Amino acid sequence: MRRQHPLIVAISYLTMAFLYLPLAGVAIFSVNAARRGLVWKGFTLKWYLKLFENDWILEAAWNTLLLAVISTIIATVLGTILAIAMDRFPWRSRTSNFLDIILHIPVVIPDIILAASLVVAFGLLRMASSIFEPGLPNMIIGHITFQIAFVALVVRSRLVAIGSEVEEAARDLFATNWYLLRKVMLPLLMPGIIAGAMLAFTLSLDDFVISFFTAGPESQTLPLFIFAAVRRGVTPQIHALSTLIMLVTVILVVLTERFTRHHEKE
Amino acid sequence: MKRADSLITWYGELTTRQQLLKRGSLLLSPGMLWLMLFLVLPGLVLVVVSVVTRGAYGQLEWVFTLENYKRLAGFTLFGWTPDYLMILWRSVVVAFFTTLVSVLLSYPLCFFIAGRPERSRYMWLTLVIIPFWTNMVIRAYAWFLILSPELPIAKLAAVFGFIPEGAPLYPNAFAVYLGMVSMFLPFVTLPLYASVERLDWSLVEAAQDLYASRIRTFTQAILPQTMPGLSVGIILTFVPAMGMFVVPDLLGGAKYMLVGNLIQQQFGTSRDWPFGAAISMGLMVLTMVGLQIYRRKGKEVQVV
């Protein structure tokens, strides 16, 4: 192992403290008994219990989950097919460059622009159909739109890693297209598809901007709820809610890490 | 060039180009159709809306005008003001320095993590990934909380006279930078780490053997090798930092508005879509220009 300069060690610890200090603050005040203000009044878990009595929060949690699950499923299917279509066919270089640019738009353009363009587009589509009133369907469409790109990029890199030889071997061993897809390609792609889906799911949970622009009054999500609550004046419940969301994030991250590390080994 | 209907082998399959492209187009269509309908088309609509007129009640009147762009450039009924241009410029500066500071902090952190023994390396890495995935609203709010007047940081600042007694450490530029850097630091650290982990140390040692100064060792041996990860990190930071509006909204207030807030205002309270669209165009152009400049400069660095 390399000897490390004390300055590097010091900066690293300070940086980590800088990342975690505010989060720790939220967690500490989530178990503070004080109803108002930031003075320590003793330990309590009652704010957590109260969360489950708050219909607003429960509904927001349900919306968040619904939004993430539906958009992830659709985006994973569309993104996977798109990745296969882009990587496994003899497109002219101009065509594939064009497809590549489209796919990278959500990565190189600030999400607020995507949000703004969706607001305007939905506003015009509203003349055609009431589906495009602000609300959950709009949010799902918005989320899918940026998720597809990320799923497709992840799955495509997996396709590239698999390479052509396994497919050639399968055909050399008399596999028809359908048999090859079912018995070789899908099982081999599965880690990439799951990784893509996990990424899409977390991106959806993490999103604020797209939801903020496309949400209606009936479709609060947890991030929107917290954002609104900060302006109304924060209650300890918000601290409890935030801490809970952080815990869920930690669990998701650890699970994802386990999953990818397990598959890297194979 | 071969004919489209001549036989070729493709991944072990005997077929023709024509047939493959037919099948490929079929597979391409659902995803591409979606992206065209909800990504490309709305983008074009946004361009169109940026040159139409806002009606008295916020509705769109399909009359061509460049008024929105003129307004963005500062020309009003009462003469020229630099207000909007200031906000645009400030957004660029904030995004630039956020990226710079994130890079400066990420290098030592990456070397630190890469130098840990294997087991704790994963723990440290996970510790960087967790904030990466924690919701931005929560992280921005966490700063809002920690800078409250009742807590030690604001009190300390008051003792030194930076802020009046009993005031919070926001809204101001300092709070925005704190929030922004902590928001985007992991976006640089994670991709950069992937490159640092693969670093060929023999080149670094060779540079040191040749008595290169620390700066030269970094620019000649470390920077070129970590360029791929660094580039991803810079793009992942600079782009969303340009459009960020949660952090400045909570920690910057009206005093330290960024372009994200301005756009949000137009689509929210002001209900001025054409002007919002025009600002969005401005933001997009600035982001693209920023990435272009980086690409040019980045290439120069790689060549050296």
Next chain:
Amino acid sequence: MNQNQNLTTDQSLSIKNICKNFGDVKALDDVTLNVASGEFFTLLGPSGCGKTTLLRIIAGLEMADSGRVFIGGKDITGLPAIKRQVNTVFQSYALFPHLTIYENIAFGLRSRKFPDAEIKKRVIRRLEMLDLSSMAQRHPHQLSGGQKQRVALARALVNEPEVLLLDEPMSALDARLRAQVQEDLRRLQRKLGRTFILVTHDQAEALVCSDRLAVMRQGRVVQCGTPEEVYDNPKDSFVAKFLGAANLIPCTKAPGGVQTAFGFLALDKEPSWQEGTVAIRPEWIGIGDKEPERNGIRAHVTEIIYRGTNFDLWLEPGPLRVRTSSYRRIDPGREVWLELAPKELVILEDEAR
């Protein structure tokens, strides 16, 4: 039955006038080959000579621009890979990482919907034949390189192909294992009596394994024959250099022989060129203290390299490489007589440039 008829009916694989271009690069330039049934045939050549492309064309993984491929007398040029009674052992083995060894081997039978009982019978036979029975339930990533290679072999052989194609199957193995595997492969082929086509850039491998071999260069077959024929009578300087060590001696034609830098050398045959090259293998140069009757060269030893089974001597004038048995140590600096006997001197076809 006369000899000629015999050749055509026994043909396992026949390649006629195959050409293949990749862009402007001629990968294969009018290649014609015949491989008899049950023969171990090797395509030998440096990387980029077109040997792998030829193998892929036989497998149906690549289309030739022109020319035809016959297997068992049947034209298969237009058949896709899945319809060809040919199986391949890939260079990287291309095992299916998500399937067990058993399922990997069973793959070709399952995709053709063989009944389970038949699959089991056949797979178990191959597992036993290749000493893999204990790993049937493992996954490829748990196997060593040599084991993976045997799985790849079993996976191809279980389909009882008319022709088995092997694309550099030893290149991923370390040198010591490789020698062992080459012998095993040769024995396996004799036992099965199937046609094997091996692609390799390793001349030792080609010599050990093959009944016949074709040396390829820049998309063409330079020489084709048994290993002995090709080794003993290389056609040109490329083949002479590619197969083992050879002393190449530039020379001009003279009555009854050639004129070289060492003086006149007598030859048994007359070369067709005026200026060209003769070759002699290091182990065929005689070495002694007395001047030989013909083709003697007085030389002194400059360097001596011990190789276990023999010594390599470097001599001046020359440089000439001479190989002697390991019990005959000749120290550097000594003067010796060399004999380049006419029957050992090979006249190479290529003319001096």
